[in-house]
Amino acid sequence: xxxxxxxxxxxxxxxxxxxxxxxxxxxxxxxxxxxxxxxxxxxxxxxxxxxxxxxxxxxxxxxxxxxxxxxxxxxxxxxxxxxxxxxxxxxxxxxxxxxxxxxxxxxxxxxxxxxxxxxxxxxxxxxxxxxxxxxxxxxxxxxxxxxxxxxxxxxxxxxxxxxxxxxxxxxxxxxxxxxxxxxxxxxxxxxxxxxxxxxxxxxxxxxxxxxxxxxxxxxxxxxxxxxxxxxxxxxxxxxxxxxxxxxxxxxxxxxxxxxxxxxxxxxxxxxxxxxxxxxxxxxxxxxxxxxxxxxxxxxxxxxxxxxxxxxxxxxxxxxxxxxxxxxxxxxxxxxxxxxxxxxxxxxxxxxxxxxxxxxxxxxxxxxxxxxxxxxxxxxxxxxxxxxxxxxxxxxxxxxxxxxxxxxxxxxxxxxxxxxxxxxxxxxxxxxxxxxxxxxxxxxxxxxxxxxxxxxxxxxxxxxxxxxxxxxxxxxxxxxxxxxxxxxxxxxxxxx
Amino acid sequence: xxxxxxxxxxxxxxxxxxxxxxxxxxxxxxxxxxxxxxxxxxxxxxxxxxxxxxxxxxxxxxxxxxxxxxxxxxxxxxxxxxxxxxxxxxxxxxxxxxxxxxxxxxxxxxxxxxxxxxxxxxxxxxxxxxxxxxxxxxxxxxxxxxxxxxxxxxxxxxxxxxxxxxxxxxxxxxxxxxxxxxxxxxxxxxxxxxxxxxxxxxxxxxxxxxxxxxxxxxxxxxxxxxxxxxxxxxxxxxxxxxxxxxxxxxxxxxxxxxxxxxxxxxxxxxxxxxxxxxxxxxxxxxxxxxxxxxxxxxxxxxxxxxxxxxxxxxxxxxxxxxxxxxxxxxxxxxxxxxxxxxxxxxxxxxxxxxxxxxxxxxxxxxxxxxxxxxxxxxxxxxxxxxxxxxxxxxxxxxxxxxxxxxxxxxxxxxxxxxxxxxxxxxxxxxxxxxxxxxxxxxxxxxxxxxxxxxxxxxxxxxxxxxxxxxxxxxxxxxxxxxxxxxxxxxxxxxx
Numbered sequence: 001x002x003x004x005x006x007x008x009x010x011x012x013x014x015x016x017x018x019x020x021x022x023x024x025x026x027x028x029x030x031x032x033x034x035x036x037x038x039x040x041x042x043x044x045x046x047x048x049x050x051x052x053x054x055x056x057x058x059x060x061x062x063x064x065x066x067x068x069x070x071x072x073x074x075x076x077x078x079x080x081x082x083x084x085x086x087x088x089x090x091x092x093x094x095x096x097x098x099x100x101x102x103x104x105x106x107x108x109x110x111x112x113x114x115x116x117x118x119x120x121x122x123x124x125x126x127x128x129x130x131x132x133x134x135x136x137x138x139x140x141x142x143x144x145x146x147x148x149x150x151x152x153x154x155x156x157x158x159x160x161x162x163x164x165x166x167x168x169x170x171x172x173x174x175x176x177x178x179x180x181x182x183x184x185x186x187x188x189x190x191x192x193x194x195x196x197x198x199x200x201x202x203x204x205x206x207x208x209x210x211x212x213x214x215x216x217x218x219x220x221x222x223x224x225x226x227x228x229x230x231x232x233x234x235x236x237x238x239x240x241x242x243x244x245x246x247x248x249x250x251x252x253x254x255x256x257x258x259x260x261x262x263x264x265x266x267x268x269x270x271x272x273x274x275x276x277x278x279x280x281x282x283x284x285x286x287x288x289x290x291x292x293x294x295x296x297x298x299x300x301x302x303x304x305x306x307x308x309x310x311x312x313x314x315x316x317x318x319x320x321x322x323x324x325x326x327x328x329x330x331x332x333x334x335x336x337x338x339x340x341x342x343x344x345x346x347x348x349x350x351x352x353x354x355x356x357x358x359x360x361x362x363x364x365x366x367x368x369x370x371x372x373x374x375x376x377x378x379x380x381x382x383x384x385x386x387x388x389x390x391x392x393x394x395x396x397x398x399x400x401x402x403x404x405x406x407x408x409x410x411x412x413x414x415x416x417x418x419x420x421x422x423x424x425x426x427x428x429x430x431x432x433x434x435x436x437x438x439x440x441x442x443x444x445x446x447x448x449x450x451x452x453x454x455x456x457x458x459x460x461x462x463x464x465x466x467x468x469x470x471x472x473x474x475x476x477x478x479x480x481x482x483x484x485x486x487x488x489x490x491x492x493x494x495x
Numbered sequence: 496x497x498x499x500x501x502x503x504x505x506x507x508x509x510x511x512x513x514x515x516x517x518x519x520x521x522x523x524x525x526x527x528x529x530x531x532x533x534x535x536x537x538x539x540x541x542x543x544x545x546x547x548x549x550x551x552x553x554x555x556x557x558x559x560x561x562x563x564x565x566x567x568x569x570x571x572x573x574x575x576x577x578x579x580x581x582x583x584x585x586x587x588x589x590x591x592x593x594x595x596x597x598x599x600x601x602x603x604x605x606x607x608x609x610x611x612x613x614x615x616x617x618x619x620x621x622x623x624x625x626x627x628x629x630x631x632x633x634x635x636x637x638x639x640x641x642x643x644x645x646x647x648x649x650x651x652x653x654x655x656x657x658x659x660x661x662x663x664x665x666x667x668x669x670x671x672x673x674x675x676x677x678x679x680x681x682x683x684x685x686x687x688x689x690x691x692x693x694x695x696x697x698x699x700x701x702x703x704x705x706x707x708x709x710x711x712x713x714x715x716x717x718x719x720x721x722x723x724x725x726x727x728x729x730x731x732x733x734x735x736x737x738x739x740x741x742x743x744x745x746x747x748x749x750x751x752x753x754x755x756x757x758x759x760x761x762x763x764x765x766x767x768x769x770x771x772x773x774x775x776x777x778x779x780x781x782x783x784x785x786x787x788x789x790x791x792x793x794x795x796x797x798x799x800x801x802x803x804x805x806x807x808x809x810x811x812x813x814x815x816x817x818x819x820x821x822x823x824x825x826x827x828x829x830x831x832x833x834x835x836x837x838x839x840x841x842x843x844x845x846x847x848x849x850x851x852x853x854x855x856x857x858x859x860x861x862x863x864x865x866x867x868x869x870x871x872x873x874x875x876x877x878x879x880x881x882x883x884x885x886x887x888x889x890x891x892x893x894x895x896x897x898x899x900x901x902x903x904x905x906x907x908x909x910x911x912x913x914x915x916x917x918x919x920x921x922x923x924x925x926x927x928x929x930x931x932x933x934x935x936x937x938x939x940x941x942x943x944x945x946x947x948x949x950x951x952x953x954x955x956x957x958x959x960x961x962x963x964x965x966x967x968x969x970x971x972x973x974x975x976x977x978x979x980x981x982x983x984x985x986x987x988x989x990x
Contacts, residue, residue: 004880004884004961005877006878006880007877007960007961008870008873008874008877008957009957010591010802010866010870010871010874010956010957011528011529011592011958012592013749015525015529016694018525018592019522019525021596022521022525022595023518023521025596025599025600026517026518026599027514029599029600029602029603030513030514030517031512032603033506033603034506034510042613042835042836044612044835045613045614045617049614050617053614053617053618053621054617054620054624055611055621056623056624056625056628057624057625057628057629057863057868058627058863058864058867058868059867059868059869060867060869060870061863061864061866061867061870062864062865062867063865064593064596064865067593067814067861067864067865068596070864071600071857071861074614075604075614075615075857076600076603076604076614077614078607078613078614079604079613079614079615080604080605080606080607080611080613080615080836080840081613081836082605082606082607083603083604083605089611089836089837090607090828092607093605095602095605096505097506097507097513098559099602099605100517100599100602101516101559101563101599101604102602102604103598103599103601104520104521104524104595104596104598104599104602105520105522105524105566105571106598107577107590107594107595107597107598107599107804107858108524108527108528108571108576108578108595109570109571109574109578110575110578110588110590110594110804110805111575111577111805112575112577112585112587112588112798112805112806113805116575117539117577117578118537118540118573118574119539119540119544119548119572119574120570120574120575122540122545122548122549123570125549126548126549126550129549129552129863130551130552130972131552133552134552142505147642147849147851147852147853148849148850148851148852149850149851150848150849150850150851151849154694154848158694161696162693169696169698170692170693170698170699171693171698171699171700172698172700172703173669173696173697173698173700174668174670174696174697174698174700175669175673175675175676175697175698176670176675176698177670178670180670180671181670184525191824191826191829191850192848192850194824195824195848196829196848197694197824198657198664198665198666199649199653199694199848200694200695200696201656201664201669201695201696201697202654202666202668202669202670202696203664203665203666203667203668203669203670203671204665204666204668205667205668205835206668206670207668242877247828248827248828249665262934265847281928301851303607303851304536307505309602309605309853309854310605310606310607310608310851310852310854311607315853327690329686329689329690331686332743332941332942332943333585333742333743333940333941333942333943333951334686335941335942335943337925337928337929337941338925338929339929339933340537340539340630340928340929340930340932341537341575341576341584341932341938341940342584342928342929342931342940342941344934353645353646353649353687353694354642354643354646354647354692355643355645355686355687355689356642356643356644356796356798356805356806356808357642357643357805357806358642358804358805358806359805360778362566362570363602366562366566367588368552368553368556369553369556369557369562369565370556370557370558370559370562371505371551371556372554372555372556373553373554374554374555374559375503375505375554375555375556377503378503379503379505382502382503382695385499385500385940389499395929402702430832433832433833433835433837434834434835434837435835437835437837438834438835443752443836444826445778445827445836445837446827446830446832447827447828447830447838448827448828448830450938456828457785462503462504462505462506462930463506464506465502466499466502473639478806480961
């Protein structure tokens with residue numbers, strides 16, 4: 001035995017030194033968050049910093065202090081920007097201070113939430129039960145935390161596909177099913193829906209993009225006609241995907257009407273409520289989302305309007321039995337044990353494609369436990385009020401044009417001086433957005449509304465004040481006029 | 496303007512109080528990790544604790560102190576157990592102290608790593624480049640961090656499917672492709688491979704389970720015959736999935752031979768190296784994994800043998816162009832911008848099904864930066880040596896039986912007293928595992944080897960000492976003999 005090698009562990013050799021570095025990092029993290037308003041929303045990662053980050057694989061280690069120092073200098077100063085009160089890009093939540101605590105604790109426990117019997121599994125079940133009840137889903141429904149609505153849409157549509165009568169897709173696959181399976185969504189549906197349909201092997205061509213009305217919501221009459229035409233052509237419609245808040249304009253498809261149609265027609269009703277579903281928690285918005293509670297599957301995110309840290313999304317499925325039947329698989333090494341660690345009734349791996357899963361439920365639990373449903377819902381209301389405030393400001397500005405109705409929390413507008421061609425306006429507004437971002441003032445994003453480039457302002461940010469929206473508008477006006485003046489003066493620096 | 500409502504934020508009203516709680520939580524987290532050896536590996540979650548966790552949705556919040564107190568009392572004491580030196584279940588890594596720091600910092604930045612131009616994207620690229628080089632993949636290869644090898648297998652096989660000549664699966668779907676697509680894996684392949692094939696719409700019946708040899712590796716001759724038979728029957732083989740470390744016995748399929756076969760036959764070569772791929776980093780094991788570097792796609796985990804916290808897996812794809820072509824989708828609201836935040840070349844969302852993605856690269860970066868590749872590889876070696884040590888101990892014990900050869904780090908054995916039927920032996924060994932877990936002594940898991948229940952000991956744990964393995968064996972012997980004695984005495988407590 002004496003010739004056996006000494007054994008090594010990767011734990012700190014000096015726990016006190018570790019403790020000192022960890023506390024210093026925590027202090028600086030808190031200070032970073034507390035002072036976020038004093039810094040630019042975003043700044044580019046300089047070339048020399050990118051180079052420093054791209055060092056080759058470290059064969060030998062270094063001290064945690066040294067690693068933390070590299071992090072502080074090369075990584076921390078260059079976040080996405082969504083923690084800042086003037087981040088309005090895409091649909092990003094701003095995050096919560098309590099997640100710093102929740103994530104360090106989750107890292108300490110290092111749970112694998114694929115299954116088995118331990119506290120993290122019960123925390124996830126608790127969170128799922130909260131949202132089943134808040135969204136008025138039955139107690140027999142099921143759910144799963146996932147990385148976000150892209151995965152949630154994938155899981156929801158997968159359950160729809162696998163539950164489809166007679167097709168036996170899990171075992172036989174799609175190639176053995178002769179009648180073409182068809183899904184429906186509006187032309188404003190999110191790309192993650194298209195990608196889910198592709199990953200599932202259904203093919204994006206089988207997803208019918210139904211036209212929208214002037215308010216960018218699905219035209220249900222056009223859907224009825226598409227269903228009829230597909231059936232006449234021998235295809236087999238099986239799923240309608242509604243948006244509860246489209247990505248471009250936060251339009252809400254007519255959920256209740258679609259739920260009734262799906263019921264009549266025997267179709268699966270999937271709702272992509274990535275950010276909009278959370279508005280169901282407010283008394284003012286709930287009526288507009290009526291029908292959400294009738295979904296067969298509902299995708300939504302905690303990291304958007306619920307402000308939980310990335311990543312944290314969720315899928316709820318009305319019929320838990322179908323959800324489980326779509327994914328559950330128990331080989332010998334995952335056989336459920338009658339007792340002990342290999343026991344437990346609710347193995348998340350039975351409800352989705354992942355067997356390894358971190359403890360993402362903990363940050364959701366911390367968020368709602370500390371802040372409460374009502375306060376988080378109040379932020380949703382506040383952001384909608386702020387969007388209306390911004391809409392009114394834009395209407396008052398003669399050189400700005402509102403490009404879509406204000407449905408919830410998203411505003412699409414543009415700087416529209418007289419005398420520019422459509423293409424020149426697109427280029428100008430794209431430049432303005434980049435200018436405002438690069439100046440670190442604010443971070444709106446861009447999209448296209450009726451094929452014209454729009455400055456898109458999404459407000460899912462608990463730190464935003466009305467004054468931040470005024471700063472954004474002022475910056476857009478200033479950068480726009482500056483670019484116009486430079487163009488008129490033939491400034492070679494501006495193209 | 497005076498009638499506009501006051502604005503709320505969710506930031507702490509008292510940052511000093513927040514700081515105090517956060518530091519207290521950090522101290523206790525570090526103490527928890529430092530003293531892990533003094534506690535039971537696992538303990539059941541008592542009914543009253545499960546009830547406390549399952550409280551209804553909190554309409555109103557409470558103080559962070561109160562939430563943290565609930566966490567400390569009801570959640571922290573009941574982890575999965577894999578942080579403990581005597582956790583040997585399934586394939587779980589033990590985690591690193593530095594992840595406590597990395598995860599709190601990631602939570603502070605709250606990056607969304609779907610895309611755009613910010614530091615987190617470059618950190619992920621750096622980590623991917625490290626492993627491309629360590630696994631000898633070309634610089635034109637691509638990669639993506641995912642939750643684990645379940646997702647990595649799904650992504651890899653999806654790229655294989657979508658890259659398949661003529662099929663045009665992304666757009667047209669599988670139903671429009673007439674020749675049946677067929678995949679191959681050994682009968683010992685992991686369930687996540689089967690589930691991936693199902694999610695992708697190929698159907699589990701299209702996955703041929705090729706028999707294994709006595710050492711549980713794929714029988715390549717049987718694969719050749721299956722390919723021939725399928726082609727004769729009009730099917731279209733397109734992908735072979737090899738295991739670099741099977742879940743039951745850590746068997747390594749003949750990778751180099753399979754790589755050559757796939758090259759000759761024009762098949763995609765996917766390697767599921769969930770834990771085993773990391774052994775490629777050691778000089779002693781690399782020769783046995785030869786051919787891994789020839790994979791078209793390689794799935795592996797950081798949260799297993801690299802000891803990074805859950806969840807952290809990875810997919811590498813030899814041809815980055817095919818990887819991107821399988822997933823990339825750029826609607827107007829994700830159009831790449833020539834500069835500023837909407838710019839950047841490497842958007843992870845172009846390489847997988849997820850658009851929302853947390854900053855999981857940071858904990859991988861911290862792990863390898865602090866510890867270095869060599870030290871982590873040393874743990875891999877150490878765990879393999881420990882497995883051999885355990886194997887020898889089992890061979891020396893007359894009442895224990897080794898059920899499979901020791902390939903790397905997994906041992907399958909059983910307590911085998913004379914005179915028991917096969918079924919009684921299965922029940923007895925299942926009971927022993929539950930007894931040992933419930934006593935908090937150690938946490939092996941179970942599986943079936945040649946249809947007999949095995950006590951399965953997986954060692955991917957940097958905290959494990961040889962002495963921990965002796966404690967496990969002693970406990971198995973003690974619990975086994977105790978159960979035998981009780982059965983002989985007709986003890987009604989023991990069934």
